[in-house]
Amino acid sequence: MANEPTITTLLKEGRTFKxxxxxxxxxxxxxxxxxxxxxxxAAKDPVRFWEARARELRWEKPWSKALDWKFPFAKWFxxxxxxxxxxxxxxxxxxxxxxxxxxxxxxxxxxxxxxTYRQLHREVCVFANALTALGVKAGDRVxxxxxxxPEAAVAMLAIARLGAAHSVVFAGxxxxxxxxxxxxxxxxxxVTADGxxxxxxxxxLKAAVDEALAQCPAVQKVVVLRRTGQxxxxxxxxxxxxxxxxxxxxxRHRAAAHDAENPLFILYTSGSTGKPKGVxxxxxxxxxHAAYTCRLVFDxxxxxxxxxxxxxxxxxxxxYVVYGPLANGATVLMYEGAPMTPGPDRFWEMIAxxxxxxxxxxxxxxxxxxxxxxxHPDRHDLSSLRLLGTVGEPxxxxxxxxxxxxxxxxxxxxxxxxWQTETGGIMISPLPGATPAKPGSATKPLPGIEAAVxxxxxxxxxxxxxxxxxxxxxxxxxxxxxxxxxxxxxxxxFSQVPGCYFTGDxxxxxxxxxxWVLGRVDDVINVAGHRLSTMEIESALVGHPKVAEAAVVGHxxxxxxxxxxxxxxxxxxxxxxxxxxxxxxxAVAKAIGAIARPDRIRFADxxxxxxxxxxxxxxxxxxxxxxxxxxxxxxxxxxxALARLRAPQEE
Ligand code: PRX
Numbered sequence: 001m002a003n004e005p006t007i008t009t010l011l012k013e014g015r016t017f018k019x020x021x022x023x024x025x026x027x028x029x030x031x032x033x034x035x036x037x038x039x040x041x042a043a044k045d046p047v048r049f050w051e052a053r054a055r056e057l058r059w060e061k062p063w064s065k066a067l068d069w070k071f072p073f074a075k076w077f078x079x080x081x082x083x084x085x086x087x088x089x090x091x092x093x094x095x096x097x098x099x100x101x102x103x104x105x106x107x108x109x110x111x112x113x114x115x116t117y118r119q120l121h122r123e124v125c126v127f128a129n130a131l132t133a134l135g136v137k138a139g140d141r142v143x144x145x146x147x148x149x150p151e152a153a154v155a156m157l158a159i160a161r162l163g164a165a166h167s168v169v170f171a172g173x174x175x176x177x178x179x180x181x182x183x184x185x186x187x188x189x190x191v192t193a194d195g196x197x198x199x200x201x202x203x204x205l206k207a208a209v210d211e212a213l214a215q216c217p218a219v220q221k222v223v224v225l226r227r228t229g230q231x232x233x234x235x236x237x238x239x240x241x242x243x244x245x246x247x248x249x250x251x252r253h254r255a256a257a258h259d260a261e262n263p264l265f266i267l268y269t270s271g272s273t274g275k276p277k278g279v280x281x282x283x284x285x286x287x288x289h290a291a292y293t294c295r296l297v298f299d300x301x302x303x304x305x306x307x308x309x310x311x312x313x314x315x316x317x318x319x320y321v322v323y324g325p326l327a328n329g330a331t332v333l334m335y336e337g338a339p340m341t342p343g344p345d346r347f348w349e350m351i352a353x354x355x356x357x358x359x360x361x362x363x364x365x366x367x368x369x370x371x372x373x374x375x376h377p378d379r380h381d382l383s384s385l386r387l388l389g390t391v392g393e394p395x396x397x398x399x400x401x402x403x404x405x406x407x408x409x410x411x412x413x414x415x416x417x418x419w420q421t422e423t424g425g426i427m428i429s430p431l432p433g434a435t436p437a438k439p440g441s442a443t444k445p446l447p448g449i450e451a452a453v454x455x456x457x458x459x460x461x462x463x464x465x466x467x468x469x470x471x472x473x474x475x476x477x478x479x480x481x482x483x484x485x486x487x488x489x490x491x492x493x494f495s496q497v498p499g500c501y502f503t504g505d506x507x508x509x510x511x512x513x514x515x516w517v518l519g520r521v522d523d524v525i526n527v528a529g530h531r532l533s534t535m536e537i538e539s540a541l542v543g544h545p546k547v548a549e550a551a552v553v554g555h556x557x558x559x560x561x562x563x564x565x566x567x568x569x570x571x572x573x574x575x576x577x578x579x580x581x582x583x584x585x586x587a588v589a590k591a592i593g594a595i596a597r598p599d600r601i602r603f604a605d606x607x608x609x610x611x612x613x614x615x616x617x618x619x620x621x622x623x624x625x626x627x628x629x630x631x632x633x634x635x636x637x638x639x640x641a642l643a644r645l646r647a648p649q650e651e
Contacts, residue, residue, distance in 0.1 A: 027433020108337025138163030147196020170313025260284030278483030289477025294324030392529025424477025
C-alpha cells in the first residue's frame with residue numbers, strides 16, 4: 001500500500017493529528033483548554049454535570065433526585081417525566097426546524113424520500129394512533145423487524161411515544177433468532193415489512209416473521225409495511241397492513257409524559273453465554289447521553305447532513321441514526337441497502353449527491369474500501385465532508401490513514417468512538433475540535449465518563465501495560481439490567497472487578513493517558529463490528545444431529561477483524577466432508593443469521609481439554625490463527641489431540 005512508509009514513521013514517532021485551526025474555531029469544544037475545563041467540571045461533580053446535560057432536553061416534570069445508585073442498579077433523574085418522541089420531534093416544531101429535513105432516505109434501488117421534522121412528526125403521530133387502536137399500551141414490548149426505511153424510525157418513535165418499549169431485531173437475523181427474542185421480551189406486537197432490499201435482492205421479512213410466530217402464540221398483532229411488493233401471506237385477525245392500520249388515523253397525538261426510568265428499548269446482544277442478553281435502556285438517562293454525545297462528538301451544527309451507516313437493528317442505529325441526531329434537530333441520512341450495490345462507489349456517490357458533512361461508519365467497511373483502491377472515492381466530490389467517525393472495533397492505523405487521506409482529503413478529523421450496546425452512547429472518543437488523534441486509539445473518556453484500565457482487583461494498570469477496561473461510576477446511558485435477569489446483569493458486569501462496571505474489553509493506557517482498546521477478553525468475538533457469542537454458535541452446531549462437540553474461536557481476518565473458526569467432533573458413524581461443512585454452516589445461519597456463519601469448519605477426533613474436561617480455547621485460538629502456543633499447556637490432557645489439530649487439513 002502506498003501509505004506504508006508513513007505508517008512506519010507514524011508508529012515510530014507516535015505522530016498525532018490535530019484538527020485544523022478553522023475546524024477548531026468553529027467547533028463546540030475547540031481547544032484542549034475548553035476540553036479540560038469540561039472534564040474538570042464533570043470530575044468535580046459528575047451528577048451535577050449530567051443534570052446540566054439532561055436540562056437540555058424537554059421535561060414535563062423535573063426530577064427530584066438526579067441519581068439513585070444502589071450498586072449495581074442505577075436510576076437517573078428519578079421522579080422526572082418526559083417523552084422521548086416529543087424530544088426528538090415536537091420540540092423542534094416551534095421554530096425554523098419545523099421545515100428542515102429530519103430524514104433524508106435512500107432505498108437500495110435508488111428511490112428517495114425526505115421527511116421534514118413536521119412530516120416525520122405527522123407520520124409518528126398517525127402510527128402512534130394506529131398502534132393504540134391495535135391495543136399497544138405503555139409498558140408493552142413491541143418487536144420491530146424492519147428494513148432500513150423511514151418507517152423503521154417512525155415505528156421506534158411511535159412506540160416510544162406511547163411509553164411502550166421497542167425491541168428492534170436486526171433484519172439479518174434468522175426467524176429462529178427473532179422467535180427467541182420475541183419470547184424472551186414477551187412482545188405481543190410485531191412491526192415488520194413484506195421485505196427489504198439487500199444486494200439487489202429481496203430479503204423476505206414477513207415470511208421469517210410467520211415462521212417465528214408459529215411458536216409465539218402470545219403475539220396478538222403484526223403490522224406489515226408494504227416495501228418490496230412481493231406476495232406475502234396475511235393471517236386473518238392477526239396481521240394488518242401498515243397503510244390500512246394508518247388509514248383515517250388523526251395526524252395529532254397528545255403524548256403522555258413517561259417516567260425517566262420507563263423502559264425505552266430492549267436490544268439483544270451477545271455475551272459469553274449461549275443465550276443473547278436483552279439489554280434494557282430507559283428513557284431520561286439514555287436520551288440525555290445519546291443527545292449529549294451526538295452533539296459533542298460529531299460537533300453537530302444546524303446545517304450538517306449526518307450519515308451514520310449503521311442499521312437500526314444495532315445500538316449504533318438507535319443512538320446515532322434515530323435518538324441522538326433527532327434529539328438535536330439534525331438532518332440524518334438513512335440508507336437501506338448494501339455499501340457495494342450497485343457498484344463499489346455507492347457510498348461516495350451518495351455522499352457527493354446528498355452533500356454529507358459528517359460520516360460515521362465501521363472499520364470493516366473502511367478496510368473493504370481500502371482493498372478496492374482510491375479510484376472509486378476519487379471519482380466523486382467528497383468536499384462536503386468535514387468530519388469522519390468510526391465504531392465497532394479497533395481501527396488499524398493503515399485503515400485510519402487511508403480514511404483520513406482518501407475520504408477526508410486530509411482535512412477532516414476522525415473520531416474513533418468506543419462504546420457498547422450496554423453503554424447506550426459513546427464513552428471514549430476524541431472531541432474533534434480539541435483532541436489530537438492518534439490512529440488506532442479512541443483517545444480519552446468523554447467528560448462525565450470515568451473509564452479506567454485496571455487489574456482484576458481494580459487497581460490501576462501501569463501506563464503502557466494492558467489491563468481490563470472498566471467504568472468506575474454510573475453514567476446516565478448505562479443499561480439498567482438484562483431484561484428479566486437482574487442476577488445475570490450483576491454477574492456479567494459487576495462481579496469481575498470490585499465496584500466497577502466491567503466492559504469485557506482489554507485496553508492499554510499510553511504515556512499521554514490515551515486508551516488503546518485491545519478487544520474482548522471473554523468468549524465474545526467481533527466479526528465485522530458485530531458481537532457474536534462463541535457459545536451461541538457452538539450451541540447451534542451441537543444442535544445438529546451429526547455433531548458431538550464443538551468449540552468456536554475467532555481467527556484474525558484482514559477484512560472482518562475476526563473470522564469464525566469452528567472445531568467440530570462428529571458423532572460416531574458420521575463422516576466429515578464438504579457436504580457436512582455446508583450443512584453445519586447452514587445450521588448456524590438458520591439458528592442465528594448469516595453473520596454468524598463460520599468461515600472455517602475443522603473436524604477433529606478430539607478437542608484439547610484440561611484434565612477437568614474444560615476445552616482449552618486459548619490453544620484453539622492459536623491453532624486457528626496458525627501460531628505456536630506460548631502459554632502453559634501442562635494442564636492439557638491429551639497432547640496428541642493438539643498435534644492432530646495442527647496438522648494441515650482439508651476444509
Ligand atoms: O470490543 C468493543 C468493540 O465492540 C464492542 C461492543 O460491541 P456492540 O455492543 O455490538 O456495540 C458496537 C457499537 C457500539 C466493545 O466491547 N468496540 C466498539 N467500538 C470500538 C470497539 N473496539 C475498539 N475501538 C472502538 N472504537
